[in-house]
Amino acid sequence: MFDNSQVIDQQLSKTFVMYSGSVFKVFPNGKDDTKKILDAFDKAKAAGPGSVVQLAAGTYKIGFIEVWDFQGIFRGAGKGKTIITNLPDLPQGEVFSGNSIYPALLKFVGGNFSMTDMTIHLNDGNAVALPDPVGDLYCILFLAESSVHHTPPFKKFKTSVDNVDFIAGYDGGTGFSPFSSSTMFNVWSSIMISNDDQWGLLPTKGDAEISITRCKMENDVFGTWIWGFNQESSANIENNQFTGGAMQILMASCFGSEIKIKNNQFRKGSFNDLCVDSWNWLGWIPDFTLTKRAHFTITGNNFQSPQGVISLYMNDAFRPLFPDEGFPQLFDVMGNNFDTRNGGMAIQSLNNVDARILNNKFSGTGAVGVSIDGVDGNSTTDPPTTTTFAENINLIGNSFFAATYTDASVYLGPYSRNCKVVGANVDKVVDNGVNNSIIGVRPYKGFEHSGQHHDYDFSSIHEKLRRIGKH
Secondary structure, three states, rough: OOOOOHHHHHHHHOOOOOOHHHHHHHOOOOOHHHHHHHEEEEEEHHHHHEHHHHHHEEEEEOOOOOEEEEEEEEOOOOOOOOEEEOOOOEEEEHHHHOOOOOOOOEEEEEEEEEEEEEEEEEEOOOOEEOOOOOOOEEEEEEOOEEEEEEOOOOOEEEEEEEEEEEOOEEEEEEEEEOOEEEEEEOOEEEEEEEEOOOOOOOOOOOEEEEEEEEEEEEEEOOOEEOOOOOOOOOEEEEEEEEOOEEEEEEEEEOOEEEEEOOEEEEEEEOEEEEEEOOOHHOOOOOOOOOOOOOOEEEEEEEOOOOOOEEEEEEEEEEEHHHOOOOOOOOOEOOOEEEEEOOOEEEEEOOOOOEEEEOOOEEEEEEEEEEEEEEEEOOOOOOOOOOOEEEOOOOEEEEEEEEEEEEEEEEEEEEEEOOEEEEEEOOEEEEEEOEEEEEEOOOOOOOOOOOOOOOOHHHHHHHHHHHHHHOO
């Protein structure tokens, strides 16, 4: 595997460590490969940074695997050649019971490593022992900067996941989904990235540098789920395929982070294809002084969204709660293709400031292509919210020629102001906002459009799990 210098060079370009030459090979035994894989990681760690845990071709059956502070390469023989699957009746309920940690088939805490060239395909049927608080496996791959059980010695957690398939098994709906009564597949999240801490015991969120490229995530609830990044953290999610998830990428509570989401394919989603929300999950508020805005660059993606699905949902929900925080999220949405169906929407933007929505192509059907708005204040909530405007948003160079929207190509709501739309005379822009500038198309005053505002309280998911764990 490692005699080809070109292959090695390509791999090193995807990882954060230098290959040292120490390779620890593992071959499947057909029964339970958990201990053999854990032993290989122990030997690789002892050999020093840059060591390789190499899985030969074959199918590996594993239980929960957790690795701390690995600095090296975790590699298979290729997609469809090295296949990891689950042993039956994983004891997920035991992990939840009285513990603050998240359960995951594979968990890495701290370190500086690359994971590449394999398939993780769960068996059909229940993945976890029933009864279980979730009913589905919570996560296939969990990446954590730190855990309530372990504080790594590294300043920054660095991980590359490249050329890996994550495929859920079919269970006929025995688990529950936060978006419906059940999910037909047995995994909640393919990849989750956060601190390993459900109850908010850790004092701060750590630094992370994450790359996810050329992967496939299929039939989960959340494809890639990142929350709690700080202003020293970054993520690059590029050239991946997302199929069948409720939220195919979910980014939550990322403050000051640099996030790039480029050239991905989104198909057959059921809620949001790409959801970015600054809601303070678990009541967590940054315990550091912000010095910059979170920046999301969303370019070159292809959204094929079924009926009722929002392709891109971006909500700076932190602003109405903490209006003096001063660092609103920044979005660059450029060169994407949005294909929608009735009941859905291409882009819903709430409470955003200075977003640039440029040179995108829209096709398909629906009521509205792009909706821009803020929210009315509510003094009865805890904490109370303030009236918040979507401001200074530019929509320029976008093409709606191939789309048929019954109400508007672009809707500027009553809580939008100082926004600019440059369009063509075939576009329809509804402007109910304040001091907006519409160029190249005659604006309309019209309906009050609440859109497909999926205002789901995600914190209830974690609250439910904390109650389960503490009892």
